[in-house]
Each structure stands twice: as structure tokens, then as C-alpha cells.
Amino acid sequence: MLLGVLIIAVSLAGCHPVPLSDSASKKGVGSIIGVSQANMREEWRIALIDELRDEIDKNDDIQMITTDATDSEGKQIQDIDNLIGYGIDLLIISPCGGNALREKIKEVYDSGIPVIVMDRAVEGFDYTLYIGPDDEVIGQQAGRYVADLLGEKGGKVVALSGKPASVQGEERLSGFRQIIDGQDQIELNILYPASETKDASYDVIAASKGIVESADVLFAYSDSMALGMCDAVRDMGLEGRVMIVDCDGFKGEDEGIDLVSQGRLKATVSCPIGGREAVDYAVSILKKESGVPKQVILRSNIIEKENVEESLAKINAGGDDDGRTIRVGYAQVGQESNWRLANIKSIEESASVFNVDLHMEMADQSQERQFEAIRQFIEEDVDVIVVSPVVETGWDEVLREAKAAGIPVIMSDRNVIVENPEENLTTTYLGADFTEEGRRAMRWIRDNVKSDEGGMRIMEIMGNAGASPTEERGEGFREILAENPSYYIAYSDYGDFTYEGGREAVRKYLEKNEWDIDIIYAHNDDMALGAIEELKAHGIKPDEDVKIISVDATKAAFDAMIRGELSCAVECNPMIGPQLMKAVRDLCSGKQMPFRIITDEQVFDQSNADDYIGKRRY
Ligand code: AHR
Secondary structure, three states, rough: OOOOHHHHHHHHHHOOOOOOOOOHHHOOHHHHHEEEEEOOHHHHHHHHHHHHHHHHOOOEEEEEEEEOOOOOOHHHHHHHHHHHHOOEEEEEEEOOOOOHHHHHHHHHHEEEOEEEEOOOOOOOOOOOOOEEOOOOHHHHHHHHHHHHHOOOOOOOOOOOOOOOOOOHHHHHHHHHHHHHHHOOOOEEEOOOOOOOOOOHHHHHHHHHHHHHOOOOEEEOOHHHHHHHHHHHHHHOOOOOOOEEEEEEEEOOOHHHHHHOOOOOEEEEEOOOOHHHHHHHHHHHHHHOOOOOOOOEOOOOOOOEEEHHHHHHHHHHHOOOOOOOOEEEEEEOOOOOOOOHHHHHHHHHHHHHHHEEEEEEEEEOOOOOHHHHHHHHHHHHHOOOEEEEOOOOOHHHHHHHHHHOOOOOEEEEOOOOOOOOHHHHOOEEEEEHHHHHHHHHHHHHHHHHHOOOOOOOEEEEEEOOOOOHHHHHHHHHHHHHHHHOOOOOEEEEOOOOHHHHHHHHHHHHHHHHHHOOOEEEOOOOHHHHHHHHHHHHOOOOOOOOOEEEEEEOHHHHHHHHHHOOOOOOOEOOOOOHHHHHHHHHHHOOOOOOOOOEEEEEOOEEEEEHHHHHOOOOOO
């Protein structure tokens, strides 16, 4: 397609503004990325377009066409049709929100055009990749910072909440309140500016003299609101007497980072833009590379005067991979399940492809052995340590040792809970969304297993105690269960993610009870398969007498669904080797790591198992 034709066609369609990438004229058209922006009014959206354009300009054979939906859902749908009309190969969209748009995104995705959704997650998973921040986490970071600032003595905090507040604003404020509301020594007042603008924020602060004068900290969830606050505080003669903290941390004059440098803001919690990551993944998608995740949640950092330079260097770091061999120490859980064997194979195979010298230690489900492995890797002075932790807690000390040795740690497959997230003891988490897996299991039950008058009795066979998949699969399941009171958990037991553990759970139940369970929810396939064997040994027919739902969706689970024994398998993708190795190389080349990288997963049952079993490699 000729570039001139593109420019004319886009202009005629009246999409506004529609700049092709600045250097477009010097390029030949290879792939075209359409960018549908919700509006070009909010500053970070403008910043996103700039970042996308800068990154796309580094790729000689990619063009970018941008449209501005001016906050109108109808216009954004029209914009997308126009972009498709111009022959785009990939769509990047920052959606206005709304059901019709969700349908449109699904339609584009189903038509085979990859879609990267930015900033606002759309419900469901009908897109190629989501990239954005976690606004609740951003608010929590701000809350923890303010709580630390005030210490045990406490004090008074005033926070702004736009009227109406944007979704991001609400989530940030909610995260902030989750921390601050729990602190008895802090008194929180909320003020409601008429909008989320600088001027409205100025007005509400200026009009609330009494409250503001007695406050110790003011909090705004965006740079523009914070600027209004700063101006009002200055005009009220309170500068230096009250500290101001905000979220956004954009670059540019009078944006968060600049206000921190000027000493007008005490700190800002950065909200990464994600344009660089979007283009990076867009290129991988266009090249049909493997290992593209489903969600990339970007990392936000606290920026104070002391670390402005360091933070800017991190934000600007482009990341140059010199191609050298990278030495990685991997503390693996063990070999407890078929899932784990597939996971180990995927990691080992990818290591050689990505020129990574991998040293993997199996811990046989022992945290102590994982500590030993990590300490050994520190001794060996590897470049990166990767951990799939057996349990979630208890890692702070050994992670601090790795940090002190200057060795970054990536969490793979399972995450940890640390005492103080601001210590940044780990760089990123790469793996599944276990909570969503639990939700999916219960949603399948709700939609496929009719409840009777007495209610449906569920037996839950959990993984090992304290492991993140155990905890989170349990939480997600209960979240949906709570909305469906005619189903309830009658019995729970641990099966440690092993086949024998699943058998044992059923055996123990039958030793004391007549069989009265309607549904078994097993946290993995191996336990479900063990349970099935035990049921059969007692003459109880799996799927007929009791529905069985598991997580993982390994080949063995597909066989069991096709045999009519397993009812449903929620996927947990073990093939994360390529994504992990890409993360290792990115980390070593100085790129800023996302907060979380979430894998792509689906739900299978007897109705579609046949279609997929042929493609199953594990
Ligand atoms: O952490 C992932 C879980 O661990 C898998 O679902 C399970 O099979 C494994 O042992």
C-alpha cells in the first residue's frame, strides 16, 4: 500500500488527529499498526502516543496511524473500522470503555487482527495482549509511603477525589485507602473537586483552608490535580509546611517528576506509559514469535528528590542486548506433577535458544532446599536467580542476601509475599493468574452443573499448604462461590499437587463418610486423576456420580475428558520458557521490568477436548 494513499485516505475520513509516524515518509510500508486512542486530552494519553511514535520510528518497516475518539464510544468504533479499512496488521487500542467497544475489540480479534489493549482492561480475554499499570497497587504504594512518612506519631491527611472520578482515579484512591484507613494514628479527610483538573483541584484546596492548614500530607492521584494543589498551597502561604504526594510521575515541565525536583512534591508514584513495551510486543506478534503473554502489568516506583536522576535513567533505559551468554540459577519446586515436568522441559529448551547457561536445582517441595540453592547461586555469582517458590512467605532474608550481592531475582510460575514490597526484592513475576483460574473453575461449575434443592456439596482438593496456586486458586473459586449460595464447600483437604495426594484425599473421606459429594474441585490434574482412580475403586462413577474439575489441562487431563471421566480442566500454561528467557535477557540488557507478566490460558471441557488434544504438547 502506498503511503501517500494512506495519508489522503485517513484525512478524508476525518479522523482527528491522524499523524503518521513522523519519519514515515522515509520508510517503505511493511506492517501498519493502527492506534485508536480514547482521547488526546489527558496528558498521559498524549505521552503514550509520543512514546509509541518514538518506538515505532526505530523500526524501519512499521508505520503507525493514530485516531482520536474524543471520548466517544461511537467514534472509537468508527475509528477502528476506518483503521481496518486502511489495512492495518495490528491494532493498539486504549479504549473509552463500554460494552459496544468490548464487542468491537472481540470482533477485530476474532477476525485474526491482533489487538493490544492498553491501560484499561476490557472484561473477558478476547484480545491478544493487555498492557497497563495496576492502579490499585499504585494507590497502595502511595498509601504505604504516606503511612511511613507520618510514622507512629501519625497525623492528618487530605486526599482529593474528582467528581466524578475516572476509573483509574477510583482504583488509586481505593488502594490508598486500603492502607491509610487501617492506620488508627492517621485521620483522613476527602475533598471532592468538581473535576479532575488542575483548576478544580486548586479551587477545592483554596476553599478548604481550615482542613488544609491543619493537614500534614495532601494526596492527589494525578499530576494535574497535584499541580493545582501545589499552586493553591503556595498561594495560601503553606509551602514547606504541608507535604504533597501524588501518582503519575510523568516527565515534562510541571509534571510529577519535575515537581519532585523542584521540591514542590514530596514524592510521586510513577505510572509507566507502556508505549515501549507495546511496540516491543507488537513486533513479536507481527513476527509470530512464541512466548507472547496475555497481560503485562507495568511497574510503578516511588520517586523522591533523592532518586529523581536514577529513576529517570531507569525510565529512559532502552536496553541493549550484547548477546553474551547469561548465567542463570533456577530454584525449582521439584517434580511433583506432569505440569512441572512440562514446565522444566520448556525452560531447559528455551535456555539454549536464548543463549542462557542454566543451572536448575530441584527442591522436592522443600523451602529449606530452595534457600540452599539460592545461597549456592549467590556463591557462584550467577547473573540472574529465578525462583518458583514452594510456599509464598518466608523469603525476605534470602532475597535480601541476593539483593546485597547485586543479583536480580525473577519469580517464575509462583510468586512470594514479602514484608515490604517497596524493598524491591524481586524484579518481576512471570506466570499464571491463579486467582482467575479459581474463578474460572467455579464459573464453569455455575454454568454447567445444575444445583438441586439441597444445594451442591463440593469437595476441594488443594495443593500444598501456603503455595501461591493453592491460596489463590482457593480465593478465586470462593469469590464466585460467594455469589452462588446453592453451591458450598463441604470438605477440603490438601493433596500436595500429587496423584497420590488426590487418591488419599478421597480415600480418607470415604473412610469416615458415605459418598455424598456432588463436585470435586482439584487444584491440579494429577490430584484429580488420583481422585478418579480412587472413586472408581469404590464403584463411584466419575463425571456421572460426581463432576470433577481440575486445573492445568495437561494431556492426561484431555485423555480423561475424552474418556468421559474428567468434566473440565482450567488451563495453567507451563510453557513459559520463552517468556522467561526473554525476561532474563531484557533484565540483563538494562530494560525496566514489568511488575507482572501473565500467561495466556483457556478453559476446556468434554465438549471441546477433542479439538485441542492434537495440539497438546505436554
Ligand atoms: O505452580 C503451578 C502448579 O504447580 C501446577 O498447577 C501444579 O500442577 C504444580 O505442581
